[in-house]
Amino acid sequence: MWRTAWSIQSTASSSRYLARQKRDPFVKARNTSGNDHGTQYVSRSAFKLEQLNKAYRFLGKGKIVVDLGASPGGWTQVALRAGCEHVFALDLLPLHSSIQQQASRTNARLTALQGDFRSSEIQTKLEEIIGKGGERKVDVIMSDMMANTSGNPIRDSVASLDLIHSAFSFAKSMLKRSDTKSSENDSSVLIMKYFEGPDAQEFKKQYLQPNFSRIVNKKVAASRSESSEMYFICFDLKE
Numbered sequence: 001m002w003r004t005a006w007s008i009q010s011t012a013s014s015s016r017y018l019a020r021q022k023r024d025p026f027v028k029a030r031n032t033s034g035n036d037h038g039t040q041y042v043s044r045s046a047f048k049l050e051q052l053n054k055a056y057r058f059l060g061k062g063k064i065v066v067d068l069g070a071s072p073g074g075w076t077q078v079a080l081r082a083g084c085e086h087v088f089a090l091d092l093l094p095l096h097s098s099i100q101q102q103a104s105r106t107n108a109r110l111t112a113l114q115g116d117f118r119s120s121e122i123q124t125k126l127e128e129i130i131g132k133g134g135e136r137k138v139d140v141i142m143s144d145m146m147a148n149t150s151g152n153p154i155r156d157s158v159a160s161l162d163l164i165h166s167a168f169s170f171a172k173s174m175l176k177r178s179d180t181k182s183s184e185n186d187s188s189v190l191i192m193k194y195f196e197g198p199d200a201q202e203f204k205k206q207y208l209q210p211n212f213s214r215i216v217n218k219k220v221a222a223s224r225s226e227s228s229e230m231y232f233i234c235f236d237l238k239e
């Protein structure tokens with residue numbers, strides 16, 4: 001059969017993708033992740049949050065968590081497995097249908113919202129659902145939001161900084177402040193994915209350092225080695 005150059009190229013790149021998926025230990029782990037927990041992870045990304053939480057222990061019993069860029073729901077699953085009390089999950093896309101059932105099994109509350117986080121209406125809606133102005137504040141805000149990457153590192157970095165800027169502004173009004181901490185283990189935490197680029201450290205200096213007591217830049221083993229994907233983990237929002 002006659003094939004165009006495009007279709008040959010596309011077949012070659014699908015073969016490379018499939019070969020990489022076959023070799024990827026985190027894809028294998030996702031396929032067997034139900035064995036010890038009863039529910040299989042719906043995304044490979046879940047292992048990134050598992051690794052971050054293993055290192056910094058910010059998820060746990062009683063925590064109120066906001067998961068931005070939550071679909072299909074791997075990070076929400078990790079928060080539910082860790083015993084968090086309530087997860088508010090937002091994405092442009094819906095969560096996988098199994099996630100609500102997982103929440104019911106663990107007696108946790110899960111509130112899912114669909115929309116563009118950059119829109120002020122969606123942010124206001126989320127704030128209203130969480131209960132802005134009341135006593136209730138959020139322990140952990142995590143953002144794994146990212147539009148499809150373009151392959152251009154500078155463009156991808158700028159797009160990621162745009163999204164984390166929105167997450168940072170939201171965190172300033174919704175995250176617990178350090179003066180309300182009940183113990184050393186009660187830190188408020190903001191975790192945000194970004195792509196390394198010329199402006200990322202400037203963002204940290206200008207916005208994160210003045211507002212948080214401690215900030216860590218972390219690359220996780222579950223991120224692909226060729227990716228410039230990184231995470232900011234920010235502890236204790238100052239008054």
Ligand SMILES: C[S@@+](CC[C@H](N)C(=O)[O-])C[C@H]1O[C@@H](n2cnc3c(N)ncnc32)[C@H](O)[C@@H]1O
Nearest residue numbers: 043045069071072073074075092117144145146
């Ligand atoms: C890497 S995926 C998240 C994977 C997820 N953490 C998991 O473990 O299943 C990135 C997500 O960000 C979402 N996203 C990108 N831009 C967004 C925006 N402006 N508002 C809400 N979600 C957005 C995408 O729809 C996509 O589902």
